[in-house]
Amino acid sequence: MSGIKSVGIVGAGQMGAGIAQVSAQAGYDVLLYDVSPESIEKGIAGIKKGLAKLVAKQALTQAEADAALARVQPGTLPEVARQDIAIEAATENETIKKQIFRDLADHVGTDTILASNTSSISITRLASVTGRPHKFIGLHFMNPVPIMRLVEIIRGIATDVPTYEASLAFAQSLGKTTANSEDFPAFIVNRILIPMINEAVYTLYEGVGTVEAIDTALKLGANHPMGPLELGDFIGLDTLLSIMNVLHDGLADSKYRPCPLLVKYVEAGWLGRKSGRGFYDYGGETPVPTR
Numbered sequence: 001m002s003g004i005k006s007v008g009i010v011g012a013g014q015m016g017a018g019i020a021q022v023s024a025q026a027g028y029d030v031l032l033y034d035v036s037p038e039s040i041e042k043g044i045a046g047i048k049k050g051l052a053k054l055v056a057k058q059a060l061t062q063a064e065a066d067a068a069l070a071r072v073q074p075g076t077l078p079e080v081a082r083q084d085i086a087i088e089a090a091t092e093n094e095t096i097k098k099q100i101f102r103d104l105a106d107h108v109g110t111d112t113i114l115a116s117n118t119s120s121i122s123i124t125r126l127a128s129v130t131g132r133p134h135k136f137i138g139l140h141f142m143n144p145v146p147i148m149r150l151v152e153i154i155r156g157i158a159t160d161v162p163t164y165e166a167s168l169a170f171a172q173s174l175g176k177t178t179a180n181s182e183d184f185p186a187f188i189v190n191r192i193l194i195p196m197i198n199e200a201v202y203t204l205y206e207g208v209g210t211v212e213a214i215d216t217a218l219k220l221g222a223n224h225p226m227g228p229l230e231l232g233d234f235i236g237l238d239t240l241l242s243i244m245n246v247l248h249d250g251l252a253d254s255k256y257r258p259c260p261l262l263v264k265y266v267e268a269g270w271l272g273r274k275s276g277r278g279f280y281d282y283g284g285e286t287p288v289p290t291r
């Protein structure tokens with residue numbers, strides 16, 4: 001038994017909204033907070049759309065979808081901090097995340113578990129600013145959360161056994177399979193996946209292939225469901241660059257240097273699907289390669 005009944009989420013972007021949806025579907029009451037009220041509105045609209053898709057596929061009844069949607073409510077940061085588990089899913093930036101955890105720690109209940117959905121940042125370092133690192137854990141959901149079956153679980157150096165066991169039971173109660181990772185930069189999935197996408201950007205940068213050629217090659221040649229550049233756009237190029245920087249800084253190995261073309265795209269605000277343009281342009285009916 002996880003003992004967790006209520007869930008608070010900080011960050012209502014693609015990941016926060018997804019975690020809110022699967023938690024509500026599993027019967028948890030969810031409070032959603034974001035620094036941008038627009039993101040909360042967009043997040044809840046996205047959950048409504050996601051649930052409607054499941055009703056159309058007959059995976060949920062309309063009554064179940066309505067009940068799940070009603071369980072997700074906007075909340076303030078102090079309210080989020082008082083839930084049984086507060087999961088941070090804000091922008092992949094260590095300064096931002098540390099400030100969020102300092103603020104959450106000021107308001108937590110005695111038993112609240114603090115969790116981060118970070119893709120790459122040290123759980124031990126994030127936990128260190130809370131004054132209660134034993135009640136802190138990494139719960140790394142995959143994108144899109146309602147579809148992807150894995151949650152990586154990362155214990156910081158101080159995470160205690162009850163926090164780990166409650167978090168494991170919580171992830172399993174959402175229907176997810178878990179994999180434990182030690183607390184090293186980018187954990188397991190992104191340690192392997194993100195350098196591959198960065199290498200695909202190098203392949204484009206060096207003119208080895210066009211966007212279309214690179215994605216077609218990996219889809220048909222390696223049987224990947226999405227091409228690496230398409231996947232980069234889906235993840236978000238800002239998130240991708242942040243993860244490469246964490247790998248580069250944390251492992252001090254030049255093989256993790258971010259591709260200059262990736263840096264340039266992020267500087268241009270071309271962040272992939274979420275901004276309408278990345279390695280593809282998403283303005284029309286079908287995505288069009290930009291190189």
Ligand code: NAD
Nearest residue numbers: 011013014015034035036039089090091092118119143235
């Ligand atoms: P996103 O850009 O869609 O959403 C981030 C949200 O955080 C935005 O709504 C933003 O307003 C909010 N935010 C920023 N600063 C905040 C603050 N101080 N307080 C509250 N909210 C704040 O990003 P995302 O893709 O949902 O990623 C969120 C987290 O999940 C990141 O840590 C990312 O690394 C991780 N993650 C992403 C993926 C992916 O494929 N995109 C997969 C797994 C994990």
